[in-house]
Each structure stands twice: as C-alpha cells, then as structure tokens.
Amino acid sequence: MKTQTVSEYNQVIAHCKELFKKKTQDYGTAWRILRLPSITDQIFIKAQRIRSIQEKGNQKVNDPIVDEFVGIINYCLIALIQISYQNDSRLEIPYSEFEPLYDKWAEDTRSLLENKNHDYGEAWRDMRVSSMTDIILMKLYRVKQIEDNQGMTVVSEGIEANYQDMINYAVFCLIKLNYHV
Numbered sequence: 001m002k003t004q005t006v007s008e009y010n011q012v013i014a015h016c017k018e019l020f021k022k023k024t025q026d027y028g029t030a031w032r033i034l035r036l037p038s039i040t041d042q043i044f045i046k047a048q049r050i051r052s053i054q055e056k057g058n059q060k061v062n063d064p065i066v067d068e069f070v071g072i073i074n075y076c077l078i079a080l081i082q083i084s085y086q087n088d089s090r091l092e093i094p095y096s097e098f099e100p101l102y103d104k105w106a107e108d109t110r111s112l113l114e115n116k117n118h119d120y121g122e123a124w125r126d127m128r129v130s131s132m133t134d135i136i137l138m139k140l141y142r143v144k145q146i147e148d149n150q151g152m153t154v155v156s157e158g159i160e161a162n163y164q165d166m167i168n169y170a171v172f173c174l175i176k177l178n179y180h181v
Helices: 004-027 036-056 065-084 095-120 129-148 159-176
Strands: none
Touching: 004 065, 004 095, 004 159, 036 065, 036 129, 065 095, 065 159, 095 159, 129 159
C-alpha cells in the first residue's frame, strides 16, 4: 500500500529530478570536478542560509528557502553519485548514463524513509521546519568529521547514510512547505 508520505516524497523527488535534468542540460556535469568535501560544503552553505533566514525572520536575497532545500537534495544525490563514480575520472558523463544512479539513490533513500517512518510513526510531521534544518546541519557536521577522519568511523553509520538522512529531512521540509503540490 502506498502511503501519503511515499506519494509526497515521490512528488518532491520528481520536481528535484526535473530541475537537476535541466541544470545538467545547461551546465553539463561540471559538478564532477568537486571532491566530496566540496559537495558537503555546498550543502552546508545552503543549510546555513536557511537557518540564517529562519533566525532573522527575513531575507535580502529573493531566492526562496524551498530552492535551498531542493539544492540540498540534489547536492546530496550528487555526492552519492560521486561516491558511485569514485573510480571514474571523466568530467562529462551523459545524463542518460547517471540518471539510473540518481533514481537508485532516490529509491534507496525512499526505502530508508519508509522503514524509519514505520518505526518512528511519522514523528517528523509534528516537527518544526527549523528543527529539521538543525538536524540537517548536525548531519553535515557529522559528515565533515567523517571526511576529516578519511571516511573511518568506529560505531557510526557512514557518509552515505548521513546524506540519505539529509535528503529525507529536506524532503520532509518541502512537504511541510507544500512544495510537493
């Protein structure tokens, strides 16, 4: 049975993927030049901007925060795709070649969301967008620490799981902000 959350998740990801496809048409895969810590920093900039706007209550640059959440999702997917292509040095990869990886990571992340929603009873629906923004920032600090430790962890989940959690929290935020309709 398809839940409301799965349907909303799919709608958000479809919007994100469409924008990703259009940006790939405009820019190619210039993002392939970025090392993983640089991608993490790009996500950090977006999350920090959201938090800053939330704290100040206004903004001076007229880019809506929903666009930043979309950017977080797409940069997390870029990071996961980069991990998948870590032994491939090509800068330009045709969209048709990496699109299945975008879909695979989005589907794997949706499965993670479904499992966690089962266990947590969709607690995110009662959370504030500002709290989820803070959780995304916390996950970013975790990823930075793991990167600084050359990917090594003692008992914690790895970088991929943290990127997936950030995707899911950003999706939740977009659902709460009615981006999916």
